[in-house]
Amino acid sequence: MIQDIDVKAMKKNAFRVSKERGMTASRVRVPGGLVSAKSMARIVEIAEEYGRGEIFLTNRQGVEIPGIHMEDMPKVNEKLQAIIEDTKINQEDTSQGYLASGTRNVVACPGKRLCPFGCYDTTAFAQRMDHEIFPNNRHVKVAFTGCSNDCAHVALNDFGIIGMTEPQYDPNRCIGCGQCVDWCQRRSVSALRLEKGKVVRDEDRCIGCGVCVVYCPTRAWTRSPEHYFRVKIMGRTGKQNPRLAQDWLRWVDEDSIVKIVKNTYAFIEEYIDPNAPEGKEHIGYIVDRVGFDEFCEWALKDVELPEKCQRATRVYWDTKRYDRDNNLR
Amino acid sequence: MMPSNNPYIPFSSKVLKVIKHTEKEYTFRMAFGGEVRPGQFFEVSVPKYGEAPISVSGIVPGESVDLTIRRVGVVTNEVFEAYEGQSLLLRGPYGNGFEVEHYVDGECVVVAGGTGVSPVRGVVEALAASATPQDKHVIVGFRSPNDLLFRDDLARWENLVDLILTVDGAPEGYQGNVGLVTKFIPGLPLRDPSTAQAIVVGPPPMMRFSVKGLLELGLAEENIWVSQERKMCCGLGKCGHCRIGEKYVCLDGPVFNYTQSKQLLD
Amino acid sequence: MGYVLDGEGLDGLVRELARDYLVFAPVRKVGAGRFTDVDQVIYDFVDDASQIELDAKSDYSFKELLTPLSQTLFYYTEDQVREAGGIGSAGDPAREGDTRDVLVLMRACDLHGVKRLDAMYLHNGPEDSFYRRIRDRVHFVLLGCPQTFEHCFCVDMGSNVAPDNWEFSLERSGEGYACAVENESLLPLFERYATASRDVVPAHVTQNDVHVRVPKTVPLELRTSPVWDEYNHRCIGCGRCTLVCPTCTCFTMQDVAYTENGRVGERRRVQASCMIDGYSTVAGGASYRKQHGERMRFKVLHKVYDFRQRFGYDMCVGCGRCDDVCPEYISFAACVNKLSDAVDEWDAQHEGSVARDA
Numbered sequence: 001m002i003q004d005i006d007v008k009a010m011k012k013n014a015f016r017v018s019k020e021r022g023m024t025a026s027r028v029r030v031p032g033g034l035v036s037a038k039s040m041a042r043i044v045e046i047a048e049e050y051g052r053g054e055i056f057l058t059n060r061q062g063v064e065i066p067g068i069h070m071e072d073m074p075k076v077n078e079k080l081q082a083i084i085e086d087t088k089i090n091q092e093d094t095s096q097g098y099l100a101s102g103t104r105n106v107v108a109c110p111g112k113r114l115c116p117f118g119c120y121d122t123t124a125f126a127q128r129m130d131h132e133i134f135p136n137n138r139h140v141k142v143a144f145t146g147c148s149n150d151c152a153h154v155a156l157n158d159f160g161i162i163g164m165t166e167p168q169y170d171p172n173r174c175i176g177c178g179q180c181v182d183w184c185q186r187r188s189v190s191a192l193r194l195e196k197g198k199v200v201r202d203e204d205r206c207i208g209c210g211v212c213v214v215y216c217p218t219r220a221w222t223r224s225p226e227h228y229f230r231v232k233i234m235g236r237t238g239k240q241n242p243r244l245a246q247d248w249l250r251w252v253d254e255d256s257i258v259k260i261v262k263n264t265y266a267f268i269e270e271y272i273d274p275n276a277p278e279g280k281e282h283i284g285y286i287v288d289r290v291g292f293d294e295f296c297e298w299a300l301k302d303v304e305l306p307e308k309c310q311r312a313t314r315v316y317w318d319t320k321r322y323d324r325d326n327n328l329r
Numbered sequence: 330m331m332p333s334n335n336p337y338i339p340f341s342s343k344v345l346k347v348i349k350h351t352e353k354e355y356t357f358r359m360a361f362g363g364e365v366r367p368g369q370f371f372e373v374s375v376p377k378y379g380e381a382p383i384s385v386s387g388i389v390p391g392e393s394v395d396l397t398i399r400r401v402g403v404v405t406n407e408v409f410e411a412y413e414g415q416s417l418l419l420r421g422p423y424g425n426g427f428e429v430e431h432y433v434d435g436e437c438v439v440v441a442g443g444t445g446v447s448p449v450r451g452v453v454e455a456l457a458a459s460a461t462p463q464d465k466h467v468i469v470g471f472r473s474p475n476d477l478l479f480r481d482d483l484a485r486w487e488n489l490v491d492l493i494l495t496v497d498g499a500p501e502g503y504q505g506n507v508g509l510v511t512k513f514i515p516g517l518p519l520r521d522p523s524t525a526q527a528i529v530v531g532p533p534p535m536m537r538f539s540v541k542g543l544l545e546l547g548l549a550e551e552n553i554w555v556s557q558e559r560k561m562c563c564g565l566g567k568c569g570h571c572r573i574g575e576k577y578v579c580l581d582g583p584v585f586n587y588t589q590s591k592q593l594l595d
Numbered sequence: 596m597g598y599v600l601d602g603e604g605l606d607g608l609v610r611e612l613a614r615d616y617l618v619f620a621p622v623r624k625v626g627a628g629r630f631t632d633v634d635q636v637i638y639d640f641v642d643d644a645s646q647i648e649l650d651a652k653s654d655y656s657f658k659e660l661l662t663p664l665s666q667t668l669f670y671y672t673e674d675q676v677r678e679a680g681g682i683g684s685a686g687d688p689a690r691e692g693d694t695r696d697v698l699v700l701m702r703a704c705d706l707h708g709v710k711r712l713d714a715m716y717l718h719n720g721p722e723d724s725f726y727r728r729i730r731d732r733v734h735f736v737l738l739g740c741p742q743t744f745e746h747c748f749c750v751d752m753g754s755n756v757a758p759d760n761w762e763f764s765l766e767r768s769g770e771g772y773a774c775a776v777e778n779e780s781l782l783p784l785f786e787r788y789a790t791a792s793r794d795v796v797p798a799h800v801t802q803n804d805v806h807v808r809v810p811k812t813v814p815l816e817l818r819t820s821p822v823w824d825e826y827n828h829r830c831i832g833c834g835r836c837t838l839v840c841p842t843c844t845c846f847t848m849q850d851v852a853y854t855e856n857g858r859v860g861e862r863r864r865v866q867a868s869c870m871i872d873g874y875s876t877v878a879g880g881a882s883y884r885k886q887h888g889e890r891m892r893f894k895v896l897h898k899v900y901d902f903r904q905r906f907g908y909d910m911c912v913g914c915g916r917c918d919d920v921c922p923e924y925i926s927f928a929a930c931v932n933k934l935s936d937a938v939d940e941w942d943a944q945h946e947g948s949v950a951r952d953a
């Protein structure tokens with residue numbers, strides 16, 4: 001049998017090239033990491049019918065179904081359709097499976113839907129973000145986490161979004177028991193102190209994690225009606241210069257974040273290295289090359305940051321450049 | 330200060346005299362003309378710092394009460410700044426106190442440790458003035474010779490009642506008794522332990538072991554009296570801190586008969 | 596007399612009542628819960644029927660009106676002590692100068708709770724002036740309780756039927772709202788807003804899902820029994836159980852200086868909890884009940900034994916808020932039942948010598 005396959009097109013269609021000639025793996029996108037039990041069963045079905053009965057759970061909350069013969073890709077795409085519709089993935093052409101794979105699955109911890117510390121609906125925001133940015137071939141990683149614990153490891157993404165709440169204090173409900181102070185110290189950043197029997201919050205130190213609210217026994221501490229976010233940018237793994245994303249914005253709102261991420265695609269188109277392998281380059285390297293101010297210019301185009309939002313005008317990523325120095329010290 | 334029916338509002342009382350026992354223990358003689366008995370206590374109120382329950386260590390009826398205070402916290406620190414002629418704010422007296430008359434006839438043992446001497450000082454004075462002072466056995470213990478309180482009284486009592494003064498520990502060469510108060514209980518020369526009365530006041534472990542010693546000596550449970558000390562925020566049976574079981578130390582105590590106090594579990 | 600009101604009628608009634616009275620009722624505070632986007636039902640002042648949460652059990656009780664979480668007692672100046680005037684922290688400090696009487700909407704269990712608060716603040720030693728001042732202004736509206744909530748055990752505590760100290764009752768009914776009116780002076784008001792009059796008997800709970808067996812007597816020996824041991828590691832000593840309790844009354848004094856030199860300040864009292872560190876700590880640092888199991892014993896025995904020894908009836912009214920709120924899923928009800936089992940076991944082992952406490 002002749003095997004004449006456009007591998008580049010296949011990859012964009014979310015099928016992997018594998019070690020084993022003629023065999024591929026189907027990459028199922030699960031924005032926010034939440035999949036219905038029904039679609040999970042569909043994934044199982046594909047694995048059993050076209051794969052070898054195995055499923056890889058990926059680091060980015062998708063799944064990969066290995067052991068698929070390349071000639072079965074159209075049939076698998078047909079089977080994937082119900083999953084794609086169920087997970088509400090954008091798709092202009094409903095007969096071709098996934099329309100891109102460059103922009104990676106949007107990751108989210110379970111957030112407020114499950115976790116007592118989650119400051120917002122991470123799943124919903126991840127799904128909204130996926131809807132705004134997918135399909136796109138550019139290599140962009142976005143991740144959402146409910147609080148500063150960063151269980152979703154957003155610091156390894158181009159855009160890491162961390163939930164914040166602004167603790168609201170009612171001194172009339174405070175009995176000065178000091179539990180918030182104690183837990184803030186033990187679980188967070190020691191932003192609280194007792195003064196004259198009441199609690200004082202160091203607004204600058206506070207990271208908006210909401211630990212005080214969780215532990216307050218009287219509801220003296222409550223959450224702000226608004227959900228706020230901290231945005232870390234340009235984190236990455238990789239061979240040359242892996243680094244953790246650094247804080248850029250805090251106390252920012254959801255709509256601004258969506259605009260910023262969308263704007264970044266235009267920045268990439270403008271400045272990406274034309275020789276980047278497979279047209280993929282971590283945005284951070286582009287920023288390193290063209291300058292942080294230029295990035296800000298593009299990313300913040302038509303964005304009106306709320307008054308409360310604080311923005312770092314300089315961001316430093318202090319990490320090892322393996323492409324320059326691979327010594328252990 | 331305005332007179333008020335509000336029991337939380339303290340009244341002003343002049344410091345007539347400050348007697349310094351040790352660096353950490355002073356007695357403040359406060360002007361007070363009302364009724365009060367040994368074993369009762371006042372809330373000493375220092376606005377901006379708080380209140381502390383302090384037992385009455387001496388009474389001149391119609392004139393004054395003595396409050397012997399150990400400097401252990403923010404409130405007592407402030408009180409120590411008070412000088413003669415100045416005024417302090419008080420609430421009280423609170424609690425039942427000792428019925429002194431109950432102890433003056435017949436044999437009686439008083440065991441007191443440290444500031445526990447304060448509440449029984451008035452009782453000991455009454456025992457010393459009784460018809461049979463020789464039947465009154467008073468064991469007083471302090472941590473060290475430097476911690477002695479009421480030195481003048483101790484010297485006076487020495488000649489009136491059967492006084493055993495002891496210290497937990499002392500530098501070499503110290504002439505007096507050394508050892509815990511409990512050491513001296515078995516040797517008490519009681520004629521009829523079964524009818525003797527006893528009062529025990531001091532830190533909780535000292536009270537526990539003293540009562541044990543007295544029971545072993547043959548004293549009856551119902552003849553033993555103890556005075557309890559607990560955290561208090563009001564002295565009025567409201568704040569709850571001094572509750573032990575169904576009893577409130579501020580209302581039902583601080584003096585409890587042992588038959589009752591043995592039922593109380595913190 | 597009983598009346599039936601429609602939604603409009605209730606609106607008018609509450610609006611008119613709120614002119615003559617401060618109205619203190621359970622209110623759903625959207626998003627005010629511990630966790631993100633979770634509501635909390637807390638008592639607050641209302642001037643509109645739509646603000647009243649009629650259907651859910653309140654997470655915190657009415658007691659915050661009578662014994663505020665934080666209440667200033669005195670203000671100090673250089674040489675003066677001035678008694679604080681307001682009704683305290685409940686709601687909005689702007690209401691401090693408001694001297695109107697207060698209507699408090701509450702369920703039968705909480706009405707029984709008032710009797711417990713009265714016992715402590717009015718009858719245990721001298722009267723508490725601050726409590727008396729607000730208590731004299733408080734009148735009750737009974738919220739009919741057609742069925743039990745989760746964790747309630749009012750029937751077993753005998754607090755499912757309200758005592759007779761309410762002005763009128765209020766509950767949903769097929770026609771809208773039903774009210775029984777006990778205070779005759781309110782009849783004209785109801786005549787004005789009711790759509791009909793008929794006999795109304797306030798609904799009360801007759802069956803709970805949770806059952807609690809209260810021990811008749813607790814031998815001294817059981818107060819140090821292994822029953823309490825599990826709570827040493829389970830309980831975190833956060834005190835939420837006592838802060839939501841309608842019958843817990845403890846407080847701690849706080850003195851505060853406003854200025855560096857300490858010449859001006861205030862004395863206030865804040866609610867205290869026997870479950871929280873520091874409750875029994877005396878000046879100098881010594882404390883009783885360091886173990887959480889000991890604190891659990893202290894609390895539980897007070898609720899179902901010690902209080903009864905002093906006042907003749909149990910302190911706990913079975914509202915179950917403690918079980919609703921515990922972050923460690925410790926059930927007070929389960930604890931009381933474990934205690935009763937232990938008492939039964941003890942009694943069986945000591946048969947013949949049981950006359951002691953009876």
